[in-house]
Amino acid sequence: MKSQTQRIAAMVSIFVLFYSTTVFAEQGITIKGSDTMVNLGQAWAEAFMEQNPSALIAVTGGGSGTGIAALINGTCDITQSSREMKKQELEMAKQNGHEVQEFKVAIDALAVIVHPSNSVGQLTIDQLSDIFTAKITNWKEMGGADQPITVLSRERNSGTHVYFLEHVVRKGNEKGPEEFAPTVLMMSSSQAIAEEVAGSRGAIGYLGIGYVNDRHKKIAVSKSVEGPFVLPSVETALDKTYPIARPLLLYTVGKPQELIQAFLDFVLSNEGQAIVLDMQFVPLQQKPA
Amino acid sequence: MRKYYEFVVEGLILLSAIASIIFVLLILIFLLKEGFMLFRTIGVFDFLFGNRWYPISEPPRFGILPLILGSLWVTLGATVIAVPLGIACAIFIGEIAPGWLREILKAGVELLAAIPSIVLGFIGLVTLVPLVKKLFGLPTGLTALSGSIMLAFMAMPTIVSIMEDALNAVPRGYREGSIAMGATQWQTIRRIVLPSASSGIVAAVMLGIGRVIGETMAVMMITGNAAVIPNSFFQPVRTMTATIAAEMGETVQGSEHYFALFAIGIVLFAITFAVNLLADLSLHRKQTIG
Numbered sequence: 001m002k003s004q005t006q007r008i009a010a011m012v013s014i015f016v017l018f019y020s021t022t023v024f025a026e027q028g029i030t031i032k033g034s035d036t037m038v039n040l041g042q043a044w045a046e047a048f049m050e051q052n053p054s055a056l057i058a059v060t061g062g063g064s065g066t067g068i069a070a071l072i073n074g075t076c077d078i079t080q081s082s083r084e085m086k087k088q089e090l091e092m093a094k095q096n097g098h099e100v101q102e103f104k105v106a107i108d109a110l111a112v113i114v115h116p117s118n119s120v121g122q123l124t125i126d127q128l129s130d131i132f133t134a135k136i137t138n139w140k141e142m143g144g145a146d147q148p149i150t151v152l153s154r155e156r157n158s159g160t161h162v163y164f165l166e167h168v169v170r171k172g173n174e175k176g177p178e179e180f181a182p183t184v185l186m187m188s189s190s191q192a193i194a195e196e197v198a199g200s201r202g203a204i205g206y207l208g209i210g211y212v213n214d215r216h217k218k219i220a221v222s223k224s225v226e227g228p229f230v231l232p233s234v235e236t237a238l239d240k241t242y243p244i245a246r247p248l249l250l251y252t253v254g255k256p257q258e259l260i261q262a263f264l265d266f267v268l269s270n271e272g273q274a275i276v277l278d279m280q281f282v283p284l285q286q287k288p289a
Numbered sequence: 290m291r292k293y294y295e296f297v298v299e300g301l302i303l304l305s306a307i308a309s310i311i312f313v314l315l316i317l318i319f320l321l322k323e324g325f326m327l328f329r330t331i332g333v334f335d336f337l338f339g340n341r342w343y344p345i346s347e348p349p350r351f352g353i354l355p356l357i358l359g360s361l362w363v364t365l366g367a368t369v370i371a372v373p374l375g376i377a378c379a380i381f382i383g384e385i386a387p388g389w390l391r392e393i394l395k396a397g398v399e400l401l402a403a404i405p406s407i408v409l410g411f412i413g414l415v416t417l418v419p420l421v422k423k424l425f426g427l428p429t430g431l432t433a434l435s436g437s438i439m440l441a442f443m444a445m446p447t448i449v450s451i452m453e454d455a456l457n458a459v460p461r462g463y464r465e466g467s468i469a470m471g472a473t474q475w476q477t478i479r480r481i482v483l484p485s486a487s488s489g490i491v492a493a494v495m496l497g498i499g500r501v502i503g504e505t506m507a508v509m510m511i512t513g514n515a516a517v518i519p520n521s522f523f524q525p526v527r528t529m530t531a532t533i534a535a536e537m538g539e540t541v542q543g544s545e546h547y548f549a550l551f552a553i554g555i556v557l558f559a560i561t562f563a564v565n566l567l568a569d570l571s572l573h574r575k576q577t578i579g
Contacts, residue, residue, distance in 0.1 A: 069542060088541050150428045155514070155535045156345055179343055182355065185431055185525050186514035188535060192414070199419055202428045 028056040029260055033067020033080035034159050035189070036108060036208055037248055040279045041080050047275060048266050055259055064159035071251055072096055077260055079251040082108065082159030098253035105267050106248040107282035109237035110164065111209045113194075113216040115201045120144040122220040122229040125171055125243065131204060132169045134181030139202065151184045152193050152205035160190070163246045164206055206244075209233065210280030237282040248281065320558060323551035327351070330545060336552060342516040342527070344536065344546040351549045355516045357556065359433070359526035360502055362519045363512060366437025367444055367501045372494055374441070375448030379493075382449065383456035384478050395453075402446030410507030413439040418511055427523055431513030434522040439507050444497035451496055455489020456482060488571045495568035499561050505530040529553050 031041050038061035045057035059080075067079035072093045085093075085100065093100050112128060114120065120142050123131075130136040132151055140146045154161040170176030187193045193205040198215035209232050212218060220229035223243050236242035250267065252260060266272050273283035327336065331351055339352020382394050417438060422430030459482050467477040483490070505528075513525025514535065533550050540547040 065540065069540075072542075086541070088544065092541060092543075148428050157536055162345070175347055179346055182341070182517040183515050183525075185429065186516075186527065186535065188509055188514075192510070195414075196429065196431065200422070200429050 028058065029078060029263060030076040031057060031059045031078045031080060032062060032070045032076040034064040034082040034248070035061040036082045036158075036160060037080040040106065040248075040276065040281060043275050043279055044263075044267055044272060047271070048263055051266075052259075052262070055263075057263070063157040064162075065157050068251070071100070071253060072098070074098070074253075077252065077257075078263070081249045081251060082246065083162045084249065085251065093253065101252050101254075101256070103250040103252075103264055103268070104247045104284065105250050106273075106276040106284060107237055107245050108248050109209045109232045109234070109242055109245045109282055110160065110206050111212045111216075111232040112204065112206050112219040112221060112244070113197050113212055114204050114219060115197060116215065116217045117201055118144060118217055120219070121217070122222065122227075124222050124225055125168055126225075128168050128221070129171055129178060132164075132180055132184060133178050134183055145201075147202045150196075150200055150203040151181070152187055152196055152203055153180055153184045154190065154193065154207075155186045155188050160207070164244075167246070168206075168244060208281070209237075234277065234280075234282050245282065317558070320551060320554050323548055324555040325552070327545060327548035327552045331549075336549075337556070340518055342532070344549060349545060349549075351545070351552075353529065353532075353553055353556065355518045356527055356529045356532050356553065358518055359512070359516070360528040360530070360557075360560075362433045362522065362526055363436045363440060363508060363528055364498060364502045366433060366522055367440035368494070368498055370437060370441035371444040371448055371497055371501075375445050375493070375497065376452060376490065378445070379449045379452035379456060380478060380483075383453045384482065385474070398446050398449045401442065402450075406443060406504060407506040407510075409439055409442060410510035413507060413511045425523055429513065429525065431511060431525050432523050433512060433519055433526045436508045436512035436526070436528075437522065439511060440501045440504055443504055443507070444501045447500050448493045448497040451493035452486070452490055455486040455493060458489065459485045488574050491571040492568040495564050495571065499564040499568070502564070503530060503557065503561055505534050509534055529557050533557075 031045065033041075038059060041059040045059050049055050049057060064079075064081040064083050067076065067081060068085055068089050070076040071079040072089065074096065085102070090100060112123065118139065120139060123142065127136065127142060131149060132153070134151070136142065136149070138146065138148055153164070156162075165180065166172070166174045166176075169180060170178045185196075187196065187205075190207040190211045193207050194211045194213070194216065197203045197205045204219075212232075218231050220231045221243055222229040228241070230236050230242045232242050232244070237245040250264065252264070256264060268284070276283040336351055336353060337357070338354050339350060340354045341350040341352045342355060343350040378394070378398070382391055382398075386394060413435060418430035418435050420430070421427065421432060421435045421438075425434075463481050463485060464477055467481045468474070472480070508528050509531035512528065512531065514527045514531055515525040516527040516532075517524065519526045533553055536546070536550060540550060
């Protein structure tokens, strides 16, 4: 009993010592936002901290909306977002005295996936819109098996949801009248969509290409009936032939401090962009060095 | 000195007692204040009976009828499953089981109550959801039924432990008298013990329902969250709790959507309050009669 108390006391004192030195010597950055980007942000942070041992970066998720709210309230330094800030949010930031800066840091190709047994292999944006608004409800209408379609979407707190709504369901007209049908299942994570599509023959869903594996079949997508129908991949997103790719963004407020600026520079450097590729996202095109 | 000490201690205890009431009042005031902001722009009727929930559209639609019905369907299903099981379990523990088995069962039920709901949700997602899909040949297993089954597990401990207390409160003399009259054990349970404990049973069921309707994590993971007006248990539903949890992170503070989520909170609060009130009335009736 006594030895245990001593051990705990020793641990506490070591912790206190360690913590007090680090807090005073190091500078911290808090990064918050998009669940799509949380692993990417973590990878950047780890590589950056390796080069700058005095920096301390904490990355958390919660959704783009959550991160933007935190930036407005001043509880984080950098927000990762998979959608652009809304006008209302920009105004609120301004009211709080923050001037928001936006940085495009990577591109994410959204794959539309179905069960591997599904015979449908290509769809147009119009057809996808009809599926997600429940105008088409059976696979046989697109030459597939006579099977009802189970439509899966991300929840409304997801930047992916908003992007897909504006660019696929509304076919690029952001204020268009189309909506996800009420019958669409709202899944709380990309992983949940990946699981459900792998297990249901009639399912269709969308997620970042990083989540797709051989238990899913990727759909080739085209803007028009004439094609070309393009499969999602890093290459096709990079040469812009794949139509459903979106920018991933970082937001800061005010003039970035030295450390935050250094981190942003790192993210946009060749090294930072190599990490983007490692994490199955699409890097920005590099200027020749 | 001793008097002074007494006074301080009593004062502190009084403060603690009042604190919980103050907390409830503060929460209620905040909830009402934020929730009612919505009704400056949207009619109460449109809110409660609108059948379209599109909070982030232009213009937004805030009809929560599908969400209310979603919550009610899941709760109804869970009640239908949990109440007979819970009552049977409580009767067995309280009246029939020998002492050693009783202790094991009670510990088991308490353990069930200790499982975090997210764990139940996760287990449900990987085991129950595919099973429901396969058993009933459905396009997806993310249905009201899956949610009901999982929530029944969560309501069971509440129902069993409160009901067992109610059975225990039935005086021993009632049972002895019944057996002495030549009644069998089952006749005694059915005709004497259960009717005497009826108000406690009603309270147990009500509190179980209260537990189910407020549950969030597990239902969000396994009911599919599609905001349709449900007409069968084999359909996905979206509950009020899951809606608040899923959308809270997205809302801009002070926006209509934000107020709408608080307004859903008011509806939820009103429902759980009514359920708890019924439970309380039922328990109270027992005191005046029995």
